[in-house]
Amino acid sequence: MKILYALQGTGNGHIARANELIPKFKQVAEVDVFVSGNNTQLPLDGFYKQNKGLSLFYSKKGGLDYKKIVVKNSLTQFSRAILNFPIQEYDLIINDYEPITAYAAKWHGKKIIGLSHQAAIFYENVPKPPGKHPVSKLIFKKYAPTDISYGFHFQKYHDDIFYPILRQQIKQLQTVTGSYFLVYLPSFNDVVLQKILTQIPEVHWLIFSPFKKNPERYLNVSFYPIDQELFFKKLAAAQGVLCGAGFEFPAEVLYLKKMLYVIPIKGQFEQYCNYAALTKMGVSGSEDLNVSKIRNWIDSQKIITVDFEDESEKIIEKVFINNPL
Template identity: 40%
Template sequence: MKIFYAIQATGNGHISRAMQLYPYLQKFGEVDFFMSGSNASLAIDLPVKFKSQGCSLFYSKCGGLDYWKIAKNIRPLQMLKEAKALPLKDYDVIINDFDSITSLACKLQKVHSVQLGHQASFVSKHTPRPDKKSIMGETILKHYASAPKNIGLHFEKYDSFIVPPIIKEEIQQANPKDLGHISVYLPSFDVSCLEKAFRSLPNQEFHWFLGDIKTKQKLGNITYYPVNQADFNESLINCHGIITGGGFETPAEALFLRKKILSIPIQNHYEQECNAAALKKMGVPVVYEVGDDFDTIIQNWLSTDTPMPLIQANDINTTLQYLFDTYKD
């Protein structure tokens, strides 16, 4: 069996998930990957056969999206050309993790596909949303990478086709400890936006993962890390808590490890606002704007005993067997 797997590389989560799935997918057949987007900073250990600039995300300085820069870098004619050129009819199964080019290619070439990933869960009206829905956000989530079939991943089973998060083997097999440090992963923030707050808490150690640094360095109470899977796993497994965005994979892993979480969703990023709504329902504290009082927010978070809910890890073999069994139904 030949399998085509499309990855949306607007962040590291989709790639991390694909790397976890790859050995399981190989049991079913030969896998070729298509990577669309240019935001990922994670080293990629996958047979990527096709690449595209696709639609990438760009951030403002302190926690928001730069929509003007995003719009300037979209090349619709190029994306249409790439959609027509993808040799999808050479494959038996098309798996799409929220890539618009593959979705368009399937429609143009009249090829069947399944959307597997977190965004697929938003096909359901039961998946949590913020109090104020966004028409544009809902449209993007439901139609950007639509497919005839969907297998959604989320924190809880909000609908029949939604299954638990895919948790890395290293996380599932870990023996978590609390070594006192706080892990930080906030790719939409520049260093200058947060550094003062962390420095204002000299007795608290921070492990800060940044996409634009090359080597690990410790300055005072902050250790700066490049985005590296092994280092991040170790930091997360042994942290007291994590400050992260409103993404899906990192909060899911932290919840699995029963780690304390402070979530800061990217401003005007509807999917992250939806995730934040789900996290709030689970008792996870959420901060929507970072200001001069961020050090106080961190102190209050650290001093408040907030029990974290227990979530399950995905049974990957069962999920993939279901995918292949129902693919052509």
């Protein structure tokens, strides 16, 4: 069997999950890997093909930059990529919210299975943000359509939803509780983060920033460029983490039994859904960088206990055994 594993290259979560799942898929099938989008800081292991696809870009204050999204994405190039993709070479397409192969498969009538966090969002029992969000929901649903979908989420809201796929580096970390807090908010400009977090001088903040090339420090705020090895080292000894309301990284923080505070990216429906799910679990957060709320979180010392079972074998069974060609 020859399968295509296609994934979205916007954000680090898809890459982190792919690095864990692809070796498992290669044990049962021949696998080609395709990535669209180029807005990530994590490397994808092994050989893969890449297309510019459709990428998201962020403003300086934690929201989507719609002007940059329009300017830097080409619908002509995107449509050409769909029409020219050699989708008929594959017996099965596994899709982690990747639009080019999703629409190419639909065009040619090829079987496509969604395997993503986004697939879990619309299950009935999954928490949703207040309000209808009709435009965001429509875009979210139409972005990468599939025939069958299995999802990942923080809790087992349905039999077809799996626990998060954790990186081996996370599972192997030897953790301690240090005196600093780690920050990963790449949708915020460094100047904004510095301005807000220096207002909480009793805490030492370690910010990993995609905008820095060298370490810098200003008062109680230290900046580091993205470095995976250093990131894991600092994460292992952090007292808590301030980050976006994504999926994989908040799941890893919960697994490590660290304090967690999340801020959803403005205008991104998925992150609002994650924020709703996490706060329902008791995780602290706010929809902006709120100094008083962050200080209350620090004082609370609250840690949410989770138990993320390794469901790798169940995923293989669902994808390959329950869906014969």
